[in-house]
Amino acid sequence: xxxxxxxxxxxxxxxIFTDWLDKYEYLIELxxxxxxxxxxxxxxxxxxxxxxxxxxLAADYSDGKIWFTADSDAIITKGIIxxxxxxxxxxxxxxxxxxxxxFIKQIGLEENLSPTRANGLLSMIKQIKFYAVAFAANKx
Amino acid sequence: MKIYGESKHKxxxxxxxxxxxxxxxxxxxxxxxxxxxxxxxxxxxPLMTRFHTTGMVRASLLPYNTIEEIDLFITAVQxxxxxxx
Numbered sequence: 750x751x752x753x754x755x756x757x758x759x760x761x762x763x764x765i766f767t768d769w770l771d772k773y774e775y776l777i778e779l780x781x782x783x784x785x786x787x788x789x790x791x792x793x794x795x796x797x798x799x800x801x802x803x804x805x806l807a808a809d810y811s812d813g814k815i816w817f818t819a820d821s822d823a824i825i826t827k828g829i830i831x832x833x834x835x836x837x838x839x840x841x842x843x844x845x846x847x848x849x850x851x852f853i854k855q856i857g858l859e860e861n862l863s864p865t866r867a868n869g870l871l872s873m874i875k876q877i878k879f880y881a882v883a884f885a886a887n888k889x
Numbered sequence: 890m891k892i893y894g895e896s897k898h899k900x901x902x903x904x905x906x907x908x909x910x911x912x913x914x915x916x917x918x919x920x921x922x923x924x925x926x927x928x929x930x931x932x933x934x935p936l937m938t939r940f941h942t943t944g945m946v947r948a949s950l951l952p953y954n955t956i957e958e959i960d961l962f963i964t965a966v967q968x969x970x971x972x973x974x
Binding site: 769770773774777802803822823824825826862863865866 | 911913914916917918920921922929943972973
């Protein structure tokens, strides 16, 4: 499945809920299923700056693809990052660099977050893209 | 619920945490239920360190708040905690 197709799948899942509280409930549920980062990965170098809650994001590169694991001390944040992991994990660096992430706007995530949390979301995306650029540069 | 600050002549400003619930999750859900609270470190990192926490939720009451609004706040906190735990 391409990034676009996974994004579309997420948009459809969120469109089932009309009330934002239900969408949050779904994010909480997703947060509980996030592939958890290893305890050893919860170090400062994996901590994303700009999040109100603590978020750790680690990336491994194998067979030309990037695999992400993450964790957060806040469950809604975990839900948000689980969406990003679902879209980006197992992709090539170039696929990640080229992704425009329309689904975030389409599900209305950004405008339904507080400014600090929306800022945190942007920091998570920035970090994922940063990993992709770094692995792509390493490959050359 | 742990309420911080125990002075006798406290203003009706309550900073608190609920065990097993992250302050920013709780604040986010309360916001969606129409309750405005502040959360996080509140620009006061040394105080958070003093209380061994990464943040708190703060409910501030003012003369215009009604008993009904306080009831709504309590119901919203109960509902949010149920969702988060």
